[in-house]
Amino acid sequence: MWQIFHKLGSPKWFFGISTRFMPWLLAGGVLLLMAGVVWGLAFAPKDYLQGNSYRIIFIHVPTAFMAQSVYIMMASAALVTLVWRMKLADVFVKAVAPVGLVLTFLALFTGSVWGKPTWGTWWIWDARLTSMLILLFLYGGVIALDRAINDEKSAARAVAVLVVVGVVNIPIIKYSVDWWNTLHQPATFKLTEKPSMPAEMWVPLLLSVLGLYLIFGWLACVRMQTEILSREQRTRWVKEFVLKGRV
Amino acid sequence: MNAETRLAAQLASSRVGALAAMKGVFARDMKVAFRQRQDLLNPLLFFIMVVTLFPLGVSPEVSFLSQAGAGILWVAALLSVLLSLDHLFRHDFDDGTLEQLVLQPQPLFLLILAKTTAHWMLTGLPLVILAPVLGVMVHLDGNSIAVLCLTLLIGTPVLSLIGAIGAALTLGLRSAGVLLSLLIIPLYIPVLIFGTGTVAAAAEGASVGAYLALMGAFLVLALTLAPFAAAAALKISLSNG
Numbered sequence: 001m002w003q004i005f006h007k008l009g010s011p012k013w014f015f016g017i018s019t020r021f022m023p024w025l026l027a028g029g030v031l032l033l034m035a036g037v038v039w040g041l042a043f044a045p046k047d048y049l050q051g052n053s054y055r056i057i058f059i060h061v062p063t064a065f066m067a068q069s070v071y072i073m074m075a076s077a078a079l080v081t082l083v084w085r086m087k088l089a090d091v092f093v094k095a096v097a098p099v100g101l102v103l104t105f106l107a108l109f110t111g112s113v114w115g116k117p118t119w120g121t122w123w124i125w126d127a128r129l130t131s132m133l134i135l136l137f138l139y140g141g142v143i144a145l146d147r148a149i150n151d152e153k154s155a156a157r158a159v160a161v162l163v164v165v166g167v168v169n170i171p172i173i174k175y176s177v178d179w180w181n182t183l184h185q186p187a188t189f190k191l192t193e194k195p196s197m198p199a200e201m202w203v204p205l206l207l208s209v210l211g212l213y214l215i216f217g218w219l220a221c222v223r224m225q226t227e228i229l230s231r232e233q234r235t236r237w238v239k240e241f242v243l244k245g246r247v
Numbered sequence: 248m249n250a251e252t253r254l255a256a257q258l259a260s261s262r263v264g265a266l267a268a269m270k271g272v273f274a275r276d277m278k279v280a281f282r283q284r285q286d287l288l289n290p291l292l293f294f295i296m297v298v299t300l301f302p303l304g305v306s307p308e309v310s311f312l313s314q315a316g317a318g319i320l321w322v323a324a325l326l327s328v329l330l331s332l333d334h335l336f337r338h339d340f341d342d343g344t345l346e347q348l349v350l351q352p353q354p355l356f357l358l359i360l361a362k363t364t365a366h367w368m369l370t371g372l373p374l375v376i377l378a379p380v381l382g383v384m385v386h387l388d389g390n391s392i393a394v395l396c397l398t399l400l401i402g403t404p405v406l407s408l409i410g411a412i413g414a415a416l417t418l419g420l421r422s423a424g425v426l427l428s429l430l431i432i433p434l435y436i437p438v439l440i441f442g443t444g445t446v447a448a449a450a451e452g453a454s455v456g457a458y459l460a461l462m463g464a465f466l467v468l469a470l471t472l473a474p475f476a477a478a479a480a481l482k483i484s485l486s487n488g
Contacts, residue, residue: 082479137433144429148420157483158416162430165412165476169434172465176437180444 009086011228012237018221025218033211036062039204053117056110061205062212064107067135070100070216074142075167078160088224090156091231093163094146095223099216101139108132127181131174138166152231268353269361276365279338290331290370291377297323298381309386316385317395317446323381324374324399325406325435329428331370332410335362336418336481349485356474359481363404363411363474371403387446394449398442401462405438408473415480438465 040058047054074096080089111129112122123129145162149155232238263271280287301319302312312319339345348358378399382392413431417423445458 134433134436137429141430141433144426145416148417148422148426154483154486158480161412161476161480161483162416165434168472169437172437173433176440180440 009084009088011087011091011232012235014088015225015228015241018225022218022221025214025221029211029214029216029218031211032207033062033215036204036206036208036211040201040208044200044204045198050118053114056114057201058205058208060107060110060114062209063103063110064132065209066212066216067100067104067107067132070096070103071135071138071163071167071170074100075163078163078167081156081160082164090160091224091227092220093142093159094156095227096216096220097139097142097146097159099219099223101136101143103216104132104136104139108136125181127178130181131177134173134177135170138170142166263353265353265357268351269357272348272358272361273365276362277368280365280369286334287369287373290327291373293330294323294327294374294377295381297326298385302385313386313388316382316387317391317450318443319385320378320381320395321399321402321439321442324378324403325439327374328370328403328406328410329431329435331366332407332414332427332431333424335366335407335411335414337414340418340485345481346485349482354478355481356478359411359415359477360470360474363407363477366411367404367407371399371407374403375399388450391446391450394455395446397459398445398462401459401466402438402442405462405465405469406435408469408477409434409438411477412473412480415477415484418481418484438462441465 037058041055044055044058046052074093077089077092080086081093108129111132115124116122142159142162146155146159149158229238229241298319301315305311305315336345339348349355351358375396378396379392382395387395410427410431413427413434416430417427420426441458441462445455445462448458449455
């Protein structure tokens with residue numbers, strides 16, 4: 001158990017193992033995402049209320065889901081950085097923060113595009129939209145802090161503190177934004193409740209969520225490998241890798 | 248021997264208890280602050296000016312101001328606390344006092360708690376005292392003003408405490424001010440929502456006990472957790488130098 005833990009902390013070991021399973025992640029991800037999206041866009045039945053416009057759900061929900069789950073993953077890795085000082089954990093945080101930012105932006109963007117035909121407006125100050133917007137700010141803060149500190153080690157640890165503080169705050173923010181919204185205006189616009197969705201709709205949705213997960217895994221590996229190469233550029237194994245093309 | 252080194256020497260040499268050390272840090276921060284009075288005045292002036300911008304920029308109508316007044320005051324107070332946060336550790340960082348504090352045998356989070364308390368007494372509390380005057384200027388009624396002051400009294404310490412984390416994280420960085428705002432504003436949102444929500448509830452005649460209790464919960468949470476996070480951040484920032 002501890003041996004695996006120590007191995008996980010070694011950038012070289014990770015570099016080798018990730019190179020091996022990355023093609024599978026990419027292939028599986030593309031396959032699932034294609035299946036989910038094509039099924040969802042072309043074959044799933046029309047929504048009785050929203051017609052075809054609801055089909056953006058097959059892109060919107062996976063991105064929104066991932067945007068939140070990436071922050072949770074980042075926070076777990078940040079905790080590992082603070083407690084065990086594991087090198088790979090802070091490489092992970094640094095590598096996936098921009099991915100999380102882009103996913104959050106995509107979720108907001110697709111939501112806004114969906115909102116126009118359904119609600120008749122690009123943006124409303126709805127609780128869920130607002131908390132996603134705040135999540136975007138949190139990602140932005142993490143990236144900005146990371147860029148601002150020159151020293152790699154203290155940047156990693158400072159970012160870890162910020163991410164952990166952020167994750168403590170996320171439930172509070174989410175709860176208070178929900179509360180704020182019900183105070184100021186009743187939910188005039190409500191999406192059709194989820195459970196009423198038939199299997200022909202939620203199966204492709206599930207496929208595209210899983211597909212995006214795998215693609216995220218691949219993307220995280222690519223970005224972590226790049227980061228590892230740049231951090232370990234003075235070590236012998238990186239030099240050998242560059243010369244021979246393999247670890 | 249100047250005040251800083253004397254404090255450090257006192258704390259280190261004798262076996263000063265944690266409480267006495269906190270008192271010492273608090274008293275010193277107050278003393279240093281009162282020797283630069285203009286620095287104390289600036290956040291207050293900023294507070295007044297931001298509030299002035301709203302009638303000028305949006306509408307001087309009584310109906311608008313009385314409705315938006317609590318929100319305006321809260322946002323202005325939030326911004327002016329944000330502005331003053333840079334001072335929390337900056338001077339001590341520049342002259343090396345902060346390193347001495349980190350090296351003390353007393354727990355760092357207690358010393359930070361003392362510093363943050365001093366910071367609140369010097370910025371948050373004056374804002375609370377000033378708020379009724381500005382409340383009258385934006386046409387809030389008496390009851391709303393009283394509730395507003397109460398929420399500011401509970402809320403501004405939370406702003407100082409959360410801000411301490413951000414100030415510690417951005418210590419010694421280029422363009423620390425803007426970065427600090429980016430990091431901290433999202434974390435301030437719950438306090439703002441409940442602060443203005445309480446006043447809105449009071450204006451509608453609803454009972455505010457539950458709202459105040461929730462704000463009190465924020466304060467307790469911030470008091471117990473924020474000093475630890477700020478202490479961790481401070482150690483990282485100092486090792487960076």
